[in-house]
Amino acid sequence: xxxxxxxxxxxxxxxxxxxxxxxxxxxxxxxxxxxxxxxxxxxxxxxxxxxxxxxxxxxxxxxxxxxxxxxxxxxxxxxxxxxxxxxxxxxxxxxxxxxxxxxxxxxxxxxx
Amino acid sequence: xxxxxxxxxxxxxxxxxxxxxxxxxxxxxxxxxxxxxxxxxxxxxxxxxxxxxxxxxxxxxxxxxxxxxxxxxxxxxxxxxxxxxxxxxxxxxxxxxxxxxxxxxxxxx
Numbered sequence: 001x002x003x004x005x006x007x008x009x010x011x012x013x014x015x016x017x018x019x020x021x022x023x024x025x026x027x028x029x030x031x032x033x034x035x036x037x038x039x040x041x042x043x044x045x046x047x048x049x050x051x052x053x054x055x056x057x058x059x060x061x062x063x064x065x066x067x068x069x070x071x072x073x074x075x076x077x078x079x080x081x082x083x084x085x086x087x088x089x090x091x092x093x094x095x096x097x098x099x100x101x102x103x104x105x106x107x108x109x110x111x112x
Numbered sequence: 113x114x115x116x117x118x119x120x121x122x123x124x125x126x127x128x129x130x131x132x133x134x135x136x137x138x139x140x141x142x143x144x145x146x147x148x149x150x151x152x153x154x155x156x157x158x159x160x161x162x163x164x165x166x167x168x169x170x171x172x173x174x175x176x177x178x179x180x181x182x183x184x185x186x187x188x189x190x191x192x193x194x195x196x197x198x199x200x201x202x203x204x205x206x207x208x209x210x211x212x213x214x215x216x217x218x219x220x221x
Contacts (some may be wrong), residue, residue, distance in 0.1 A: 003155070031207065040121075042198050042211030043156070045197040055153065091156070101209065 002026065004104035006092050012110045013082055020078045021107045025094030032075050033101060034067055035091040036060065043091055049075060082111045114139045116201050125189050126220050133184040133215050135199030137201035144202040145175055145182040145210070146209070149180075151195045159184075159197070189219045 013019050025032050030051050035043035046065070048056045048092040051072040061067075064082075069075040079086055089108050093101040114155060115138045125131055136144060139215040147159040160168045173184045182199060199212040 033208065035209075040213065042116075042200075042214050043209070045208040045210070048207045050207075058208075100158050100161075105155045 004092055004102050006090075006104040006107050009105065010108045010110075012112060015084060015111055016081055018078065018080045019082060020053070020076055021090055021092075021109075021111065023075045023077070023092030023094075023104060025075070025092070026102055029094035029096055031095045031101075032069055033037075033093040033095075034075070034077055035093065037089040037091060037106070038087075046077075046102055054075070078104050079109075082109075084111045085112065087111045114143075114201055114203060114210045116149045116210055116212035118197075118199055118215050120215050121213065122216050122218070124218045124220060127191055128188050131184075131186045131189045131217065131219075133197050133217065134198075135182045135184065135212060137180050137182065137199075139180075139203065141202060141203065143152050143197050145173070146200045146202065147171070147173055147182075148198040148200055148211075149195050150198070156198070185194050191221060193217060194219045197219065 007022045032049045034046040037043045045058050046061050047067050049069040052069050064080045067077045087110050089106045091106045092104045095101040116138045119134050145162040148156050149159045150156045171186045173182050175182050196214050196216050198211040198214045203210050
């Protein structure tokens, strides 16, 4: 599968623990996006990278959330001191400039 | 603020019947509108975008700026159309998509 890859697919963690998710975009896609999707809702934008630069962050992205794309290829999303409200599907997408966004299959996070 | 509204969470029609999934948006400028689809156990994928004016899998959608709508239509539903459908808006010059809540379409045999 040469599409957007996310790891892990599922993560169960205890409240207060830190978690990190990885996204590998489609090769040569310069744009990378993170979205969050809770039950019964559409995806909500979290943040966006153009190459290695993080160009936009949603107000949904609290201080406990941090995202990086160090070499303009893969990206990581870290959540510190997880809360039950962080339980959601975290989606990554990538695209070329002004082109269709391709989505990964997501990482489902459950905070217990 | 930009917003996308899909008034129907669930829609059920019989095979061969026409389908219309409603989408309304609020944005004062010139938006770009999309329909995304998610089949069971598959990732979210683009179905169509208004600027391409294509018909994909028999689906069409016309942007009506006067009514701020972008309804998705298909004249004859097929069982394989059963899926979750999301309408989304992209603001010119911005990079993010604003999604509606989604409509789960079920096609009954």
